[in-house]
Amino acid sequence: MVLVIAEKNIAAKKIAQLLADGAPKTDKVYSTQVYRFSVDGEEWVSMGLAGHILAPDFPEAILFDAERGWYSLTDDGEILPADVPDGLARPPYDSKRRPYLPDGINIKSWKVDSLPYLTWAPVVKHPAEKEIIRVLKNLAKKADSIIIATDFDREGELIGADALSQVREVAPDVPVARARYSALIKGEVCGAFDNLVELDRDLADAGESRQHIDLIWGAVLTRYLTLAKFGGFGNVRSAGRVQTPTLALVVARERERLAFVPEDYWQIRGIGASGDTAFKIAHATARFTDEQKAKTAFAHVQGKTSGTIVKVATRARKQAPPAPFNTTSLQAAAASEGISPARTMRIAESLYMSGLISYPRVDNTVYPPSEDLAAIVSGLAASSPALAPVCKKVLAGPMKPTRGKTETTDHPPIHPTGQGSPESLDGGQRKLYNLIARRFLATLMGPATIENTKLSIDVAGEPLTASGDVLVTAGFREAYPYGLKRDEQLPPLSAGDVIEVRDLALEAKQTEPPARYSQGRLVQEMEKRGLGTKSTRASIIERLYQVRYLKNDPIEPSRLGMAIIDALAAYAPRITTPDMTAELDGDMTKVAEGADTEAHVVDHSRALLAGLIDNLIDHKDDLGEAISDAVTADAKVGVCPTCGRDLVMKASAKTRGNFIGCMGWPECDVTYPVPSGVKLEPIEGDDGVCPECGAPKIKCKPFRSKAYEVCVNPRCPTNYEPDLKVGECAVCAEAGRHGDLIAHKSERSGKRFIRCTNYDECAVSYPLPARGKLQATGETCEHCGSPIVVVETARGPWRICVNMDCPGKEKRPARGRRGTAAASKPAAKKTAAAKKSAAKKSPAKRKPAAKKTAAAKKTAAAKKSASSR
């Protein structure tokens, strides 16, 4: 049997299809997809790895001293020489400066003292994809020969070399060869398998050098930053060859904005009208930089009510259809539609896995000749009725595809497959699929023609203008409306016509600083500067948000992010610029060409880092202070109305919930609750102080709905809500007594809830939505008899039964069973409190407000999963 090892499943599948006599058979080894086929009567099988199957890391519990070098200790205290690669450089040992690694401190422990040793620590590999390795070894044992067919690039060679090392553990003698193809098409793949070569160790070593350098620099600097001011678990301050220069880009842009000195300018603008059509007019001098000149011009036109058309100029311009999508351009286009690059990749992956779009990690922007574009369009027409009319036009047209600047042969640009059923996609998936499908169609269509009309208007001797764009020939815009401005149609006018003029005003304005990066722009900027790859950029940006160096979109650096860049620019400047990546690329090329060795390149890099360590450690406390100040500044939401110190967002150690507390604690015990389940943001400046009570106001952004601002003080008059009777208590009615249900707002927590007036006997207490005006309706719920209230929300009124355990609420048609189960035994469970009071006062009766205890819920869930198995 011949075993073919590809980098990923899609490659394994394609290779099987291209080499097989007849159609390959899909099979599973354990739970991994493999492809069985025959080539000239011989039995072949291909499998896909999942990228790198081994992960580099530092060895467990390695210690160092000058005599023994690297060693490890067994549990019994026995000293063993460490299993490290030959020829590894030793940490330069200076007993005054650098004691032995203290007892019990090893490379795995996060201690500043160990950083100089970590710089020189060996790097080993451990299995990262255990399942894949198991399958690989299983197949390798049965193989008569093996062909490594991973991607034809540096990382592909390394992935192949790692796979080979695993194969050798079970099949030391089986012949192994390498197939190098640059496109998954018949000619390329068959050619590669007819001309097998050897695995290129130098190229794999180049990839491994990259891994080691990234790990060593990343781990040393990340540990250093984290230890400089330990902020508790979950507060890692990371640094790396790609993430740090990326952060530096954002910080540099913010600094430009801070240093920006706005310039004053003036505009004269107003409204022109002819017949029923009104349009914007402005002085021909779009921006006056001289106030006096602006005032003089304005004095001429002020209060004027008519103008004369001097000239009408129309000019048509063509807008070329866009290039096919590669990863970066898809991420940028999706970011404009509000989908972050990271989310774009997650969605694209799912669309790819369900067979709706082609492979999403591509640099290529030119369709290969082998791609049957017409077939895709036909498929699209059949699967997406909404796109069918435009698909028909595309099929009838000349269908000359556009080409982008980057042409590679590994995969086609991102396009819909025209297969599957996109109709059932949910929100984000549907949005992205539509973008991809429409972009694909646009690349096969003609240009759009936009006609611009420019009116020159004389108003009391001053030149004014109006301009309007109209899409006259839709071309590709019929399929691809993204980023298209709305038509601004001017009325038909000609020279000499008189128009109405009104609302002319002189406006004083200021120039704006350079704009912040959007996530889409940042991805493009990273690509331009050689930072990261198509597969990593999105996740690197996401990481910078996760460690709270970045916030908001357009992107702003946090004070912490700025402090990190300042510190690294001072003590480890090499990590803050893209140069390190550029230099690494140069070194990699030398290793790949055999002009240098992995050991030498990595040791050189270690030495550069080692040269920085002493200075870093000397400044540890300065940095700790800077980080701590920055973190406090980021958490600041306002000033304490009692003592004047900063109020900051804090996390409760007990409940892990957030609250606002005074930095003066324990002398000052001012605290405020904050709403949970929403994203919170401080409001800067005077807008962030409540005019009523002086407490801070904060911005709350609930998931998928509109942000609002609120005073954090629950006792503030702006938060006052009178008690409201919403109806009668159905529980009490069942028990033969009377109780009213009253909506209260807690003065302590600011939370709203409903409670029964009969609370000595009745335990009814329901939470209410945090926001929206409440109204009693006088109606009762058909399911449980509890009152119905209306909550005014941003999306309009919302009628709810106040009973949180109402059986009517649990009816979910899609799942069904949960609802019916709950409805059939609504009185089954009670809260402990309800049971207690019921036992004391009155016999337990049917109770619509059945509240399940946590334990009861658990058993119910367990029963459910047991019955479904």
Add this chain to the structure above:
DNA sequence: GCAAGGTC
């Protein structure tokens, strides 16, 4: 608890 690179 570290990075960046593959891919799921």
